Amino acid sequence: MITTQPEVPSDLEIARSASPRPIREVATELGIPREALFLYGEHMAKVRLEPPPPRGKLILVTAMTPTPAGEGKTTVAIGLTQALGRLGHKVAVALREPSLGPVFGIKGGATGGGFSQVIPMEEINLHFTGDFHAVSSAVNLLAAMADNHLHQGNALGLDSRRLEVKRVLDLNDRALRQVVVGLGGPQQGVPRESGFEITVASEVMAVMSLARDLPDLRERLGRIRVGYTHAGTPVTAEEVGAAGAMAVLLKHALHPNLVQTLEGQPAFVHMGPFGNIAHGTNSVRATRLALGYADCVVTEAGFGSDLGAEKYFNLVCRQSGLRPQAVVLVATLRALRFHGGSDEFARPDLEAARRGLPNLLKHVENVRLHGFDPVLALNRFPDDTPAELALMEAFARQHGLRLALAEVHARGGEGGLELAEAVLESLQTPGTLRFAYPLEATLPQKIEAIAAQVYGAARVEYTREARKALKQLAKEGCEHLPVVVAKTANSLSDNPRLRGRPEGFGVTVTDLKARCGAGFVVAYMGEIMTMPGLPKAPAAQRIDLDEQGQTLGLS
Known part of the structure; x- marks a missing residue:
């Protein structure tokens, strides 16, 4: 049934008006003992507990090729979680942590939107529990150790022109993409060309997302390649003596973070590798922890099915043993208009939406390639017309898809009940994962x-x-x-x-x-930037404090 969407306050206003439950209460209801929590105030905690055997069913959320504005995967994932909670299911959501680069750049935060958010929104979008600072420190320690090795005699024979490790910063700063280090004379190090990456683009971030436990983390850190010798032999973090200290810096950050949705469901928000240059999913540990205590766990993969979902299936599932039982494919009429050639994709355009359907169909085929019939979630916007919605219904019938209207931004869990019912129906006949290629292939x-x-x-x-x-x-x-x-x-x-x-x-x-x-x-x-730049009008220009010290302009 088509309903008129109400005016929605800003994300920050909604988050600030929420009355979150004490995080100990959220954990206890899930079955996590209070002694396993390391508290960051009343509403955030790290869970210092090894994941129990999985009991829950995993639901992966992916999307069609996005517009510059994004299609709301995170919002839909949170809204679906809230809807499953309303239906009486013991549910949790597992998401990535936001990076300060997008927060102060062009995209904004990554805690969902409208009435489908994880909270406390401000803390999660900013410093949170310090995980990204720990990752940055570990990467920069490795870079410093490598440069110090060059300076102190270079016993390993490192080629200063072939060092691969770069320093990191969790902000967008194009001026740091290419730098020269070691200038100022013999006591300042060995001069060489280098550069910075954004923290979420680092290999250490990917390692933290994939590590099973502390011993696995320690081993993976040791395998990181610092660079090559003059003879072309790889040199690792273990060989320059950095891996142990890196593990010490990261041991607390390896514990997943527990927060909650606006409607009080548990949310594990942990780690955040970029989806276009890494695998773009939250940590394996967080997902395993959620699966050990909840009956249904919703997670998402970055960007469209060609990036996030493909990597989730072929990399994350392979390494972790995780297996989704259902897949949700998020679509918007805005994205259909955009891929149908319209630059004014926020305005209704039935013919442009029709021309954009082949893009959506390719993403349906991608999900089916990996063994799943996706549930098609139409993330509704106020400008969507009845004719365009009818177009989507016809598309779904033609291709044998379950279609559900998602109005979770405006209505929270109530607006996701149709989607939740479709997902529960899909879980009755779970897919069987297929890989796109065998590991023994070249x-x-x-x-x-x-x-x-x-x-x-x-x-x-x-x-x-x-x-x-x-x-x-x-x-x-x-x-x-x-x-x-x-x-x-x-x-x-x-x-x-x-x-x-x-x-x-x-x-x-x-x-x-x-x-x-x-x-x-x-x-x-193509051209892939591991250190983004700020746009002409960065979001940082809109962020400030009022006279009472409250944050303004965060989205």
């Missing part, structure tokens, strides 16, 4: 499988640098690792200007790098 075979099957590419090309990297990785024994493709999130292709469902296109691999600690190889396609 790296080019894995890349070509992803490009052809998931993106719809007609061919894969390699630059001279990429072919050289392929030979080196094969020589180093990295061919058995899964592949993480780093490409634009704005297109199924590697060209952000190609909207819709392009055909006959090629993708170009420009470079490959081993991330041995995280356990994957990154294949770069």
